[in-house]
Amino acid sequence: MRRAPICLLLLLSLALAPALSHARARAHVRAYVQAPYLELHTGPGRGYPVFNVVPRGQSVEILFRRTNWLKVRTPRGVEGWASDRDMMQTTLSDGSPLDLHIGTRAGYTSHRFELGAFAGVWGGASLISAYGSLSFNSQLALEGSVGEFFGRYSNGVTADIGLSHVIVPQWRLSPFLMLGVGLVHTEPKATLVQPSNRSEQTAYVGGGVRYYLTRSCFVRAEYKTHVVFTKLDRNEVEDEWKLGFGVFF
Amino acid sequence: METRVRRVLLTAAALLALPGCATIQHWRNHRAEVRAAREEMRAEAAQAQSSPSGTSGEVPPPAVRPEVERQGARAPKIKSSNFEIGAHFGVISIEDFGSHPTYGVDFAYHVTEDFFLRAELGRATAGRTSFETLGGNIQLLTEGERKFTYYDLGVGYNFLPGEAFLGRRHAMTSSFYVLAGVGGTQFGGDKKFTVNLGGGYQVLPLDWLAVRIGIEDHLFQTNLLGAEKLTNNLEAILGTTVFF
Numbered sequence: 001m002r003r004a005p006i007c008l009l010l011l012l013s014l015a016l017a018p019a020l021s022h023a024r025a026r027a028h029v030r031a032y033v034q035a036p037y038l039e040l041h042t043g044p045g046r047g048y049p050v051f052n053v054v055p056r057g058q059s060v061e062i063l064f065r066r067t068n069w070l071k072v073r074t075p076r077g078v079e080g081w082a083s084d085r086d087m088m089q090t091t092l093s094d095g096s097p098l099d100l101h102i103g104t105r106a107g108y109t110s111h112r113f114e115l116g117a118f119a120g121v122w123g124g125a126s127l128i129s130a131y132g133s134l135s136f137n138s139q140l141a142l143e144g145s146v147g148e149f150f151g152r153y154s155n156g157v158t159a160d161i162g163l164s165h166v167i168v169p170q171w172r173l174s175p176f177l178m179l180g181v182g183l184v185h186t187e188p189k190a191t192l193v194q195p196s197n198r199s200e201q202t203a204y205v206g207g208g209v210r211y212y213l214t215r216s217c218f219v220r221a222e223y224k225t226h227v228v229f230t231k232l233d234r235n236e237v238e239d240e241w242k243l244g245f246g247v248f249f
Numbered sequence: 250m251e252t253r254v255r256r257v258l259l260t261a262a263a264l265l266a267l268p269g270c271a272t273i274q275h276w277r278n279h280r281a282e283v284r285a286a287r288e289e290m291r292a293e294a295a296q297a298q299s300s301p302s303g304t305s306g307e308v309p310p311p312a313v314r315p316e317v318e319r320q321g322a323r324a325p326k327i328k329s330s331n332f333e334i335g336a337h338f339g340v341i342s343i344e345d346f347g348s349h350p351t352y353g354v355d356f357a358y359h360v361t362e363d364f365f366l367r368a369e370l371g372r373a374t375a376g377r378t379s380f381e382t383l384g385g386n387i388q389l390l391t392e393g394e395r396k397f398t399y400y401d402l403g404v405g406y407n408f409l410p411g412e413a414f415l416g417r418r419h420a421m422t423s424s425f426y427v428l429a430g431v432g433g434t435q436f437g438g439d440k441k442f443t444v445n446l447g448g449g450y451q452v453l454p455l456d457w458l459a460v461r462i463g464i465e466d467h468l469f470q471t472n473l474l475g476a477e478k479l480t481n482n483l484e485a486i487l488g489t490t491v492f493f
Contacts, residue, residue: 029327043422045362045410064328064456066492067362071456097295099287100327106286117366117402119431126442128402128431148433150442179259189439205259217360245404247360 028061031072031090031098038090040080044069052078060090068102068215103216103248109169110138111248116220118147120242122158123226125151129158129242138169143178156186160204160226176222178206184228184238202226202238210246220246330457333357335490337371343397343436344480345473346375351397351484357405365405367428369445371484373397375436378474389473394438397482399467401445403430413452423452426463434469434482441469449486457492 033054041048044066052074054060060072060082069081084100091097101107114133121127129147136142144161162180182202208222221243228236334356341351353371360366375395381387405428413423430445449463467482 042420043410043412045422045424047410048412048422062327064330066330067359069362070327097291099291101287106290110286126431128433128442130402148440150433150440155440215361217364245366247358247366 028063028073029098030059030061030093031087032059032093033057033090035086035089038082038086040072040074040078040082041069042080044071044081046083048081052080059093062087065100070100103214105172105212107216107248108172108212108218111135113249114141114246115249116244116246118220118222118242118244120240120244122147122149122240123151123238125149125154125156127240127242129244131246133164139166140164141166143180154186154188156184158182158184158202160202162204166210173209173211175207175209178204178208178222178224180204182226184226198231200231201229203229204240206240216247216249218246218248220244330492331359333359333365333459333490333492335459335488337486337488339484339486339488341371341373341397341467341482341484343373343375343482345378346395346397347377349373349376349397351486353399355488355490357490362410363407365407366402367405367430368400368402369430369432370400371398380474390437394436396435398435399432399443399445401430401432401443401467403428403432403445407451415454421452421454423450425450426461428465434467437471437473439471439473441471443467443469447484459490459492461488461490462486463488 033056036056038054038060039050040052040054042051054074058075060074063071063073063079065071065084068084070084070087071079072082072087073079084102087098088100088102112135114131114135116131118129118131119127120129127147127149129145131143131145133141133143141164142161143164145159147158149156149158160180160182162178162182164176164178166174166176168174180203182204183199184202185197185199187197204224204226206222206224208220210218210220212218222241224240226238226240228238230236334354336352336354338350338352340348342348351371351373353369355367355369357365357367373396375390375397378389381389405426407424407426410422410424412420414420425448427448428446432443432445434441434443445465445467447463447465449461451459451461453459463486465484465486467484468479469482470477470479472478
């Protein structure tokens with residue numbers, strides 16, 4: 001128990017280490033303004049006032065990026081925040097445009113990785129779950145998800161892996177289908193007569209829809225029907241409904 | 250009925266997965282596709298830039314447009330700092346079990362300037378209920394069962410962004426935030442589905458350091474004291490996080 005605060009401190013210091021390395025001098029990307037001017041805001045948000053402009057032809061050093069904003073430094077040493085859309089109008093020293101990979105509809109249609117989190121229901125129990133996916137092409141992806149459910153009579157964890165198939169990837173609201181296998185570990189509550197924990201294999205089929213929100217963010221809702229291969233005479237069927245957020249990279 | 254629905258779903262899944270599987274041979278091409286899309290975007294940007302922008306005529310068009318093949322130069326990496334990790338300390342009022350110190354760790358990913366996703370893990374130790382105090386030797390829970398551990402995943406929204414000033418020279422960006430999440434709470438020998446609602450105020454004294462004060466409510470249903478009821482476990486915290 002005593003160890004917990006020490007672990008926390010250790011974790012915090014570990015987290016601090018990379019941040020402190022900010023202080024170290026490092027080579028920054030230099031971008032040249034091609035639009036008539038580049039506006040610098042006092043903070044990383046659309047509402048922060050513009051306090052400086054960099055004229056065409058001048059360069060800025062890009063210190064780092066946070067969400068849709070880039071912290072830049074002018075040759076005069078003025079530091080401010082420029083939006084990524086404005087920075088897309090700048091070029092590198094060789095004249096090529098600055099590529100910032102901002103999340104777009106094209107990226108939503110075709111991307112490599114997805115991560116997301118859900119809330120839902122698993123066989124009548126409340127569920128929290130997270131998933132990750134690796135896309136082979138714009139339609140087919142390998143997906144893995146883990147979840148924990150909290151029921152009246154039992155708690156447990158689930159994990160599954162399978163394929164998902166987006167029917168029309170270019171639609172903003174696009175349906176998909178899923179097929180895969182998994183495991184479910186159930187811990188019945190002690191008040192019941194049969195309190196032994198059990199782990200069982202499952203197979204599922206399901207479908208859902210995803211809806212592109214903005215940048216690299218989307219909403220995802222899905223339904224899976226799991227067949228649980230029990231050690232009893234007959235298999236069980238559990239339904240899973242969930243709704244959540246996802247981001248793509 | 251249920252089996253029929255499942256069979257229909259299975260058939261549909263198989264049928265619809267077929268065209269996807271047929272493109273398996275194009276797995277390798279997928280990266281090329283993504284790259285091509287990026288190239289296209291870059292080309293568009295270059296075109297937009299080479300087309301006359303505005304009528305100001307401040308800069309005359311170059312007399313010679315060099316037509317040299319570019320040597321596939323790799324775009325240099327720009328450091329991103331969208332993740333946040335940190336710790337929080339505070340007081341939690343565990344319903345029926347008194348107010349107690351709490352501590353925990355937080356992890357967040359900022360998706361846009363407005364929205365972020367956040368995971369949190371915290372711990373407190375519950376005290377005795379008034380029933381136990383008045384009843385003398387009665388012990389409802391063991392020492393181990395009094396550990397109150399909560400974890401959740403949620404979505405946060407920054408609103409009313411602004412700047413806080415420290416004297417004449419220093420300005421710190423700041424904002425209020427609200428968050429909603431779901432998770433679990435291990436308490437009293439059981440785990441409960443927990444809804445987490447909260448809000449607070451955050452300032453960034455440095456670009457990579459954030460300090461926040463906040464209030465969170467961990468709501469879950471329990472029957473620890475007999476009847477099933479919804480408990481509100483309010484927590485007031487002071488937290489600090491670093492961006493990386």
